Amino acid sequence: MTPEELSAIVKSVLAEAAAAGDVALDTIPDEVRVERPKSRAHGDWATNIALQLAKPAGMKPRELAEVLAVRLNEQQGISAVEIAGPGFINITLDAASAGQLARAIVEAAETYGQNQTLAGSSINLEFVSANPTGPLHIGHTRWAALGDALSRLLRASGAEVTNEYYINDAGNQMNTFAESVLARLHGDEVPEGGYPGEYISELAQTVLEHHPDIKDQDRTHALPIAREIAYEEQMRRIRTTLENFGVHFDVFTSERTLHESGKLDDAVATLREQGHVEDRDGAVWLRTTDSGDDKDRVLIKADGEPTYFAADAAYYLDKRQRGFTEKIYLLGADHHGYVGRLKALAACAGDDTEHNIEILIGQLMSVKGAKLSKRAGNIIALDDLIEWLGTDALRYTLGRYPADSAIDVDPELLRSKTNDNPVFYVQYAHARACNAARNAHAQGVERTGPDDGGGFDAGLLSHEREEELLAHLAKFPTLVARAAQLREPHRVARYLEDLAAAYHAWYAKCRIAPSVTESGERQPVTDLNRSRLWLNDATVQVLRNGLDLLGVSAPERM
Template sequence: MTPAALADLVRSTAVDVLVARGLDTAALPATVTVERPRHPEHGDYATNLALQSAKKLGVNPRELAGWLAEALSSREGIASAEVAGPGFLNLRLAADAQGQVVRDILVRGADYGRGDRYAGLKVNLEFVSANPTGPIHLGGTRWAAVGDALGRVLTAEGAEVTREYYFNDAGAQIDRFVRSLVAAAKGEPIPEDGYGGAYIADIAAEVLRREPNALDLPAEQRDETFRQVGVGLMFAQIKRSLHEFGTDFDIYFHEDSLHKSGAVEQAVEELKKHNHLYLADGAWWLRSTEFGDDKDRVVIKSDGSPAYIAGDIAYLRNKRERGFDLCIYMLGADHHGYIARLKAVAAAFDDDPNVVEVLIGQMVNLLKDGKPVRMSKRAGTVVTMEDLVDAIGVDAARYALIRSSVDSALDIDLDVWTRRTNDNPVFYVQYAHARLSSLLRHATDLGIPTEVAPENVDFGLLTHDREGDLIRTLGEFPRVVAGSAELREPHRIARYLEELASAYHKFYDSCRVLPQGDEPATPLTTARLQLCAAARQVLANGLGLLGVSAPERM
């Protein structure tokens, strides 16, 4: 019996109890919560339904819990139901009922854990969006891992997700990039406000290889050549790095297109028409304080040029015109102001501010021998995606970046993440999958079938405490995926996988799966092998949602 099925059983039983006693069933919550208790000796699951409903019904919570316990004890699949504390209900499942979780996993396979919470929702998920002026730094790398995982999780819950990269190919940072390339091509020092690092010299040399006469052109033409070729080369490198990191995008949206197409001007005129912009000190300001922002924002500067927010305004309008129901922005630690700003823009277009969600990611630091790693050979001033991958590999890098909440700054200890020991979280989880794969291969070598129709397996034989712990942990996976999607927190899946790996290792140490010597395989052997197959499937499904491989050998 899955947790969801148990919750439905508890509620339907509660309805029957209340009807029999002439009480109002409207006092019951629409969804009953059943959770695994902190202490296993209290039962397999617990519910606070009696505490939630007693006051509305005008009865004592323990009395209500007693009625429910009596009724549930006679239900199929419930081994016992006991009242605890002020009105909690502790439930133990019959072994065969618990085995339904294993059957469900084996039948659904790669689809186990998926749901339909966001079926029909069109989501625009914009992340990374690093300026095309240098390699992706660690902050952008964190979003490359977390954003891709969030896209996978939302998709698993039925959403139609479009991954989008906002290509900032307009503005002052591109001008500084071009000046840096030209200086490097001339063999001159990089401008004080320019970009350093070996990559600048490499790109400048490649521009000259493609356009040998670039430095002989008039200044304006020369700069435009370095802009077009240099930015293209830098962005190609960024795309290649992301692809090698396992993160690909559906759309690369060019900021410059908003300006060239007139979309910025059209969006500004629409806001003027609705009196959401006003003229002051020669500039046009958005009345963003009327929509919850802490101050009004300049949209068109006094010299007539658009401020950066002008592009944001046109970009959000463009996303909504493309039919997206939800626009998620994943931004760096210095972008807190964008939360109120973008919601104000939505409101100014007479839209629901909740179509905008802004997730803020904190900084990432690398540690080696307990000390920060601060310098990149390639970028000169920052540590890049390539530096991290070179140090610990793609799987470990993705997992390390995903497994902690983005709300917190993250320290990655290179000494930990390069170890092939249980201290390394990704090794610990991947090893569990590899160990299960090895076990199932060994069973095949012994001539013991590993693929058996679930209806032909007696899961009621799985009565050991460690078997029950493992089954209940497996049963939590769909709820973890749903919660990760709802809260936009894929790190919950990583932490779950570590819990699952722990439950499996403890099971394996306590319950012998394969026969030894001349012992014959028994129905218990079959049941335990199928439990192992289910555990391997869930580990693979979870790692897949994180974009991390599930190796069969290590």
């Protein structure tokens, strides 16, 4: 029995009690949550529905719980119902009902764990958004891993998600970038404040390949040519790095296009209509203090030039106009000051700051022994980290910590093939389970049996370790939904480690393949062997689904 099926049973029992007049309720909730109790001694599942509905039902929670407990005890698959504390209902399933979960997981395959908790949400998720003036580096690595994992979680929970990368390709930084490339093109040092690194020389060579005569042109004409070619090439490299890291963006939005399309002017006009714009000292201001910001923000300077905040405003309104009801920003540790102004901007645009905008601030990460990249310009480049530590190790490690905690990555640990290495521990559990299935098949164990149309007898999965493993597998859908709601991918990683431990403990005690007698004779294949293969394969599926949510591979051999 899956958690969803048990939830439906509790809901049905509640509706029957209301229809019979045992409970005075006008409406039945759309969803009844069932959760694993902290102690297995309290049963397989627990629900607090009696506490939630006691007041509208005009009953004490324990009285309502007792009414529901009588009816739940009559349901097939439930072996015991107990009431605890003020009105918690603890439910114990019979062995067959509990074991049926293994078959349900195998049949659900990659959809097991998916849920509709966030159905109807249209989310724009912006992360990384590195400047197009250099390679991605260690500072972008964490948000690339977390942002993509969060996107996968949100989608698995029913949300429509667009991964978006905002390209900061306007302003003086782009001219400085072009001047650095042009200087290298002529064999000169980059100007003061320019961009160092061998990649600039490589970009200069790319410019030269596209325009062999560019050295003969005066700098006024050569600068925009160098800027465009180098910019396009650098963005191509950024996209390649992201794809190598397993991170896909649906949309790349250029800041420059916001300027060129007139969207900055449109944004100012929209905000003025909302009543939050005023002209002061020759400049155009947005009164963000109306919405809790520490000071008002200039949109258009006295000389007529738009500010960077004006682009922020245009970009936010552009997302809003594209139909995204929820905008999530993943920003680095140096962006704490953006929280207040972006929230205030959303409020000035007419949005609900508790629902329509969310800003996640991440802390820094460091890698012991990481070397600066001369090629990338005295930074620790993401490409180098991928080559050194591997995508899986990086993504899993960055995914297993809360975003607001600083991380000091130990490369020796990540490269080790020991149980102390969390990513190895989880991936090894998956590979071990795949190997167990291969060995079972080689010894004649198949999930289909000769007589019963499946060879699966859920009631046989009654060993203590099997009950524990099934309990962990049952948690997965609720875990995924909760992690998505809280924006916390690390919950998936920690769950997988617990599941791996439960699998290893089960594997040590419960044989899948038939045993061999002292004389060397192999015992015949039974439904217990087949049923354990179902449970083994269910574990394979959940480990794979969980690793996929983190953007980590699930190797079948290690």
